[in-house]
Amino acid sequence: MSEFIRTNGLKKIYHVGDQRVEALKGVDLEIAQGDFVVFMGHSGSGKTTLVSTIGGLTRPTEGTVLIEGKNIWKLNDSQLSNFRNRKIGFMFQSFSLLPTLNVLNNVVMPAIFNSNSRKKDTDALKSKAISLLTDLDMKSKVNSFPSELSGGEQRRVAIARALINDPEIILADEPTGELDIRTEKEVIEICCQINNVYKKTLIVVSHSLTWLEKAKTTIVMKDGFIYKDLADPVQAIMNGVCK
Amino acid sequence: MIISLFRLAYQNLQVKHLRFYIILISVSIVIGALFASSLLILGIQHSLDEGLSKLGADLLVIPKDSLVAMKSALLTGEPSAFYMDSGVLAKIRALKGVKRVSGQIFLTSATGECCVMGNSFLIGFDPTDDFTVMPWVDKKADSAFPADGAIIGAMSPWEIGDIVKFYGIPLTVWGKLERTGIGLYDNAIFFNIQKAYEMSDYSQSDKSIKPLAPLRGKISGGLVQLEVGAKIPFITFSILKENPELKAVTTGNIATSARQTTVAVFSGIIALIVVLVLSNILMINAIYSAVVNERKRELGIIRAIGATRPDIFKLIIYEALLTSVMSGFVGMLIGGGLLKIFQRSIVFYLRLLNIPFILPPVEIIGLMAGGAILIALLMGISGSAYPALVAVRIDPHETMKQGL
Ligand SMILES: Nc1ncnc2c1ncn2[C@@H]1O[C@H](COP(=O)(O)OP(=O)(O)OP(=O)(O)O)[C@@H](O)[C@H]1O
Ligand SMILES: [Mg+2]
Numbered sequence: 001m002s003e004f005i006r007t008n009g010l011k012k013i014y015h016v017g018d019q020r021v022e023a024l025k026g027v028d029l030e031i032a033q034g035d036f037v038v039f040m041g042h043s044g045s046g047k048t049t050l051v052s053t054i055g056g057l058t059r060p061t062e063g064t065v066l067i068e069g070k071n072i073w074k075l076n077d078s079q080l081s082n083f084r085n086r087k088i089g090f091m092f093q094s095f096s097l098l099p100t101l102n103v104l105n106n107v108v109m110p111a112i113f114n115s116n117s118r119k120k121d122t123d124a125l126k127s128k129a130i131s132l133l134t135d136l137d138m139k140s141k142v143n144s145f146p147s148e149l150s151g152g153e154q155r156r157v158a159i160a161r162a163l164i165n166d167p168e169i170i171l172a173d174e175p176t177g178e179l180d181i182r183t184e185k186e187v188i189e190i191c192c193q194i195n196n197v198y199k200k201t202l203i204v205v206s207h208s209l210t211w212l213e214k215a216k217t218t219i220v221m222k223d224g225f226i227y228k229d230l231a232d233p234v235q236a237i238m239n240g241v242c243k
Numbered sequence: 244m245i246i247s248l249f250r251l252a253y254q255n256l257q258v259k260h261l262r263f264y265i266i267l268i269s270v271s272i273v274i275g276a277l278f279a280s281s282l283l284i285l286g287i288q289h290s291l292d293e294g295l296s297k298l299g300a301d302l303l304v305i306p307k308d309s310l311v312a313m314k315s316a317l318l319t320g321e322p323s324a325f326y327m328d329s330g331v332l333a334k335i336r337a338l339k340g341v342k343r344v345s346g347q348i349f350l351t352s353a354t355g356e357c358c359v360m361g362n363s364f365l366i367g368f369d370p371t372d373d374f375t376v377m378p379w380v381d382k383k384a385d386s387a388f389p390a391d392g393a394i395i396g397a398m399s400p401w402e403i404g405d406i407v408k409f410y411g412i413p414l415t416v417w418g419k420l421e422r423t424g425i426g427l428y429d430n431a432i433f434f435n436i437q438k439a440y441e442m443s444d445y446s447q448s449d450k451s452i453k454p455l456a457p458l459r460g461k462i463s464g465g466l467v468q469l470e471v472g473a474k475i476p477f478i479t480f481s482i483l484k485e486n487p488e489l490k491a492v493t494t495g496n497i498a499t500s501a502r503q504t505t506v507a508v509f510s511g512i513i514a515l516i517v518v519l520v521l522s523n524i525l526m527i528n529a530i531y532s533a534v535v536n537e538r539k540r541e542l543g544i545i546r547a548i549g550a551t552r553p554d555i556f557k558l559i560i561y562e563a564l565l566t567s568v569m570s571g572f573v574g575m576l577i578g579g580g581l582l583k584i585f586q587r588s589i590v591f592y593l594r595l596l597n598i599p600f601i602l603p604p605v606e607i608i609g610l611m612a613g614g615a616i617l618i619a620l621l622m623g624i625s626g627s628a629y630p631a632l633v634a635v636r637i638d639p640h641e642t643m644k645q646g647l
Contacts, residue, residue, distance in 0.1 A: 052640060056639075057547055057638075057639045057640050077551060081550060081552075081554075082549065084547060084548070085548065086549070098251075098254075098544075098545075100258055101251070101254055109545075109548065110548045112247060112554075165549075
């Protein structure tokens with residue numbers, strides 16, 4: 001596995017009023033292509049901040065994010081938007097589908113912003129979306145609206161949307177929050193498939209230990225720093241590195 | 244159908260939120276009012292233009308200080324009388340580039356006489372050099388135009404064969420003119436200029452009526468037609484050089500000032516519409532500011548998924564634009580429909596005011612419809628531009644506050 005994602009001395013300072021919150025205090029991290037990484041750590045430890053700087057959503061105060069050797073925070077807005085659009089599939093926590101669009105249109109939405117598929121024929125796009133939804137067992141809901149779906153079903157639609165532009169990286173921040181155990185297991189199983197079958201690099205933030213069974217790498221965060229390669233992350237968590 | 248940015252905006256409207264209806268109603272009222280009142284204004288101007296072009300004259304020569312009276316006579320048909328020496332006709336006729344000159348004399352009718360209704364505008368013309376009255380005769384008696392014949396305007400109450408009497412001189416109605424749309428001509432009675440002189444003589448002798456000025460040897464104005472290729476400013480200049488007591492106006496010039504007069508008449512309505520347009524822009528601005536604020540997270544998600552700043556700007560603008568253009572169409576239907584329904588009473592009312600009205604030709608109406616839609620469109624854009632700029636500044640990071 002080659003070096004794929006790399007952060008160097010990544011720092012993020014939020015200013016709230018005259019208060020200074022140091023969310024990331026210098027993170028050096030490497031993620032290999034095809035890895036399945038789960039970030040754990042107590043609330044406020046900086047997981048979301050770290051993942052969103054990697055995803056091109058939150059600009060770091062200091063340090064670099066290199067993806068395939070390219071510093072993404074050197075890109076201008078339209079290049080960065082393009083990068084997010086093609087390289088990264090986001091899986092949002094909840095309510096991330098557009099309520100006015102049906103399932104099919106929600107899934108193809110990222111293609112609107114993809115200058116390649118703008119020219120591509122829409123039939124191909126449509127059949128790709130339907131095939132993804134079929135893989136996710138959502139074929140019968142193609143014309144439903146998000147409000148007509150259960151939480152687990154909404155999650156699957158979000159997964160299909162994350163995959164439509166064939167990104168190499170899938171970023172998910174607490175993708176199974178608010179789900180019951182059974183549905184959570186289903187979503188985790190799908191993520192395994194995405195990693196194994198579609199060969200996507202998977203980066204997940206979660207508080208749920210269920211992910212640890214499937215993850216290839218576990219990274220624990222505390223107070224803006226990371227703990228890599230803990231011999232036994234579960235034990236570390238039990239011992240209070242994270243909540 | 245596969246989604247596009249435009250369709251995304253359209254889908255947002257499908258939710259048909261209350262605010263959609265608020266914009267729809269408000270903008271369609273403005274566009275309806277705008278469309279209907281500009282149809283009215285253009286209709287009035289159109290009928291003036293039509294009438295003036297039928298006049299067939301390039302220049303109108305009148306006494307210097309009577310221009311205002313002439314314009315108001317043309318616009319509203321309000322009778323007025325002013326005179327100059329008839330000798331100028333021969334002088335103008337002799338100028339190079341002048342093809343024809345026809346003199347006319349204006350009299351106001353005496354009220355109280357038998358068979359005279361209202362304020363008819365009496366116009367004496369010379370059948371031997373006329374080129375502006377005879378060509379418009381619509382219906383006429385079989386005989387040739389007799390010495391005591393009268394030609395009446397389209398709005399006159401008489402019929403062919405009726406005998407009318409002014410200042411003691413009886414006239415037989417011989418013909419009726421086409422509608423010109425110009426009040427002056429539609430309400431006038433034309434007859435041989437000799438009869439006008441007889442009327443003036445009679446009015447001096449009959450002590451029971453208010454006498455006319457002594458008119459023999461006078462005219463009110465001359466209608467001038469130029470040779471093909473003659474330059475209007477050049478001829479105007481030579482007329483004025485020789486006759487400094489005169490004023491020469493082009494008929495186009497009269498049309499322009501008539502236009503200004505109509506606009507002045509409708510200026511209250513126009514001002515009201517301008518205020519309405521501005522307040523609607525403010526309203527759209529307020530509504531879309533709320534929309535953007537409400538959809539912060541959604542817009543953040545769209546940004547995360549790959550929308551650029553211009554994409555977000557377009558998304559908001561498209562939505563406002565679709566709403567306002569829809570409102571524009573609804574407004575035009577309402578405005579045009581109301582005008583159609585009340586056309587009879589509107590035309591009747593305008594005629595009471597002596598204001599001519601003929602609906603402009605279809606091409607012009609189409610152009611105005613396009614203009615109305617364009618204004619609706621501009622209202623949508625200018626109302627939503629600022630909220631759209633605010634939306635553009637929403638950081639994709641926004642979505643991270645509640646987790647991705
Ligand atoms: N937009 C923001 N403005 C100000 N402070 C922020 C912002 N986002 C995060 N923070 C702060 O930065 C720190 C790290 O937050 P972050 O969301 O990365 O933690 P987290 O590990 O994802 O927590 P959780 O498990 O609760 O999601 C926290 O102290 C938080 O209050
Ligand atoms: Mg978080």
